[in-house]
Amino acid sequence: xxxxxxxxxxSAARRELGTLGIDPFAVEIEKILSPTEGIIHGRRTIxxxxxxxxxxxxxxxxxxxxxxxxxxxGTGTTGSRMANGSYANHRKLEAELAAxxxxxxAIVFSTGYQANLGMLSALAGAGDxxxxxxxxxxxxxxxxxxxxxEVIRFRHNNPEDLAKxxxxxxxxxxxxxxxxxxxxxxxxxxxxxxxxxxxxxxxGGYLLVDEAHxxxxxxxxxxxxxxxxEVLADADFIVGTFSKSLGxxxxxxxxxxxxxxxxxxxxxxxxxxxxxxPATIASTRQALIKLAAARDLRAxxxxxxxxxxxxxxxxxxxxxxxxxxxxxxxxxxRLEALRFWNRLLQHGVYVNLMLPPATPDGVSLIRCSVSAxxxxxxxxxxxxxxxxxxxDAGIVAAELGTGT
Amino acid sequence: xxxxxxxxxxxxxxxxxxxKAELSRLSHGRFEIGEDTDLLGDLALDSLQVMNLLLEIEDxxxxxxxxxxxxxxKTVRDLALQIENLVRxx
Numbered sequence: 423x424x425x426x427x428x429x430x431x432x433s434a435a436r437r438e439l440g441t442l443g444i445d446p447f448a449v450e451i452e453k454i455l456s457p458t459e460g461i462i463h464g465r466r467t468i469x470x471x472x473x474x475x476x477x478x479x480x481x482x483x484x485x486x487x488x489x490x491x492x493x494x495x496g497t498g499t500t501g502s503r504m505a506n507g508s509y510a511n512h513r514k515l516e517a518e519l520a521a522x523x524x525x526x527x528a529i530v531f532s533t534g535y536q537a538n539l540g541m542l543s544a545l546a547g548a549g550d551x552x553x554x555x556x557x558x559x560x561x562x563x564x565x566x567x568x569x570x571x572e573v574i575r576f577r578h579n580n581p582e583d584l585a586k587x588x589x590x591x592x593x594x595x596x597x598x599x600x601x602x603x604x605x606x607x608x609x610x611x612x613x614x615x616x617x618x619x620x621x622x623x624x625x626g627g628y629l630l631v632d633e634a635h636x637x638x639x640x641x642x643x644x645x646x647x648x649x650x651x652e653v654l655a656d657a658d659f660i661v662g663t664f665s666k667s668l669g670x671x672x673x674x675x676x677x678x679x680x681x682x683x684x685x686x687x688x689x690x691x692x693x694x695x696x697x698x699x700p701a702t703i704a705s706t707r708q709a710l711i712k713l714a715a716a717r718d719l720r721a722x723x724x725x726x727x728x729x730x731x732x733x734x735x736x737x738x739x740x741x742x743x744x745x746x747x748x749x750x751x752x753x754x755x756r757l758e759a760l761r762f763w764n765r766l767l768q769h770g771v772y773v774n775l776m777l778p779p780a781t782p783d784g785v786s787l788i789r790c791s792v793s794a795x796x797x798x799x800x801x802x803x804x805x806x807x808x809x810x811x812x813x814d815a816g817i818v819a820a821e822l823g824t825g826t
Numbered sequence: 827x828x829x830x831x832x833x834x835x836x837x838x839x840x841x842x843x844x845x846k847a848e849l850s851r852l853s854h855g856r857f858e859i860g861e862d863t864d865l866l867g868d869l870a871l872d873s874l875q876v877m878n879l880l881l882e883i884e885d886x887x888x889x890x891x892x893x894x895x896x897x898x899x900k901t902v903r904d905l906a907l908q909i910e911n912l913v914r915x916x
Contacts, residue, residue: 551892556881572892577881587890779874 444764446775456480457669457795462772468800470790471774475639475747476719477795478669478712484705491704499697503530504686507697515707519674522714523645523660527683528676530703532695534634534663535561537673539568540691541630541661545681546571546599553587553627554601555579557608557782562601562632568690571599578606578782581617588625596626604636604647608781608789610748612636615647619656630659638667638713639747644720664702668709672698716794723747723794726801730792733805737812742787750776751788751808759786762811769807841906841913844886849902852879861903887913 439445451469453461457477458469478484491511501507512530519528531537542565546552550571554562557578566573577583588595600622602613615631622629633646641649644667648654658679664672675682686692698706712719724745731745742750753759756777763775766788776787790804846859853859853869865871871879876899880891889912899905 556877573894574890574892575877575881586885590888590890779872782874783878784875 439760442760442764444760446760446763449767449772451772458793458797458800460772462767465770467767467770467772468796468803469772470792470796470800470804471772472793473635473666473791474669474793474795475635475667475723475791476669476709476713476716477793478667478709481669481709481712483712484669484708487708488701488705491700495700497701498699501696502693503697504693509697509700509703511700511703511707512697515703515710516674518707518710519676522643522710523654523676525660525676525678526680528674529682529685529689529692530698531673531675531692532698533671534661534665534673535564536691536695537661537663537675538562538632539565540689541659541675541685542566542599542601543568543691544685544689545569545628545630545659551591551594551598552601553584553598555603555606555613557606558601558603559607559632559634560780562603579611579614581614581621584618585621585625588621588627591625598625598627599630600627601630601632604631604633604640605746605748607635607748608776608787609742609750610635610746610789611743612640612647612746615651615653619653622656628658629656630661631657632661634661634663634666635746635748637662638716639720639723642717644713644716664698664706664709667713668706670698670702670706670709672702672706719794723792726794726796726798727792729798729801730790730804733801734808737805737809739808739812747792749790749792751790753786753788756786759788762788765811766807769810771804771807838906838910841887841909842902845883845902845906845909848879848883848886852882859902861901861906863902864900865902865905866900883909889913889916 449462451460451462457474457479460467460469495509499507499509516528516530520526531540538561542562546569548570552566552571552573554573554575555578556575574587576587591598602618605612631648636646638644640647643649645654648657648660659675659677661675662673664670727747727749728745731741731749734751735741740752742752753762759775759777766773774789776789778784781787842861849859849869857869863869865876876896877893884891887909891909891912895908899908
């Protein structure tokens, strides 16, 4: 097989998108107007697929902090955390994250993806076992691959299945790393954390919870599902990202275990990459203060996602889970989902299109993510677009028939 | 522990038979499945479907099958041999 033969499948898939005149994976936001609006294809569009849960990307204090850091500390650090890329503010952000969770220490990584890659590859190694929920994010799978550990999946959100696998491991269970997420990014469902913690207490092992989609969203202080389900003390490692509710870019891990500080010396995704820019660190520090105090934003976010969820469910759409800021509309067919996504965009609504194998069980999904910054009028406009498309469902089916 | 599922010792032909049954169910009986059947090529399963296949067959053999074996698994035979090893190691 020639070097580039592996791209033939992708090339054919993209040609197919070309004939349809749709490429949801090459969308350009020509101008970003606010956390919830942008110009796409020359049209003012509601952004309902950006993970901007608290809408902090244009927060004046965060922008001001970033501008000040940019002027004071420059555009980039030009180095790794381990070399010249750890400024005082990187360390301050780590101390603030640790204090936010009431834990001993935190590590800041350059992206959320690298936080998982960096933690999993450092914590686990050849001869170790990682037990992960089958629906875990690609960054968790990739971190596992980089670790060289034995990787065993358990059925999604199924603590009994986890317990069964722990039992099979026998004495090795006590040293296992269990990995779950707070809110799963595809369907928007939450982990049964209390039950998973009970399995860990019975069999031993360590628990890593990725709160990428739940930080700032769940819990009284926004500390995620661990706070909402009151299991913070049982989470050995909490991973999160700056790129969703904190409106920046970067990732972190907090832990009460002293080993976390040693991870800095062994984690390749921490060592061999440049650290986040001063502006990113400054806006994230400011956003973290806002996030911790943002009970009003969380209440607004909740009202918004409950409004959208109820609206879509009322129209008869099949939804991936009970209400959360990630609302997945389940569509059976890949082509139907593609056309549906495109029609939503024509209605002035941008959402995410999720296709197999990125999705569980081979389903095609239209994924909405809701923001506290959405107005109720915007939520209603999104609902109206979905309502129009429901009415057009017969036409969509007819087009599907001619398109295949 | 020994190589038992319930009270029945599992040998290679039984593992192959179980795999063929599960794959036949997965592919809705559209393919003739043998030991040389290529999971990705012949059955056109994607990586997630193969990982989910492991979840389905693990309980039949009372083993957890690490996803790390997948790079070495191309055919039904490859997978059966891996499971046989895991069952033996128990």
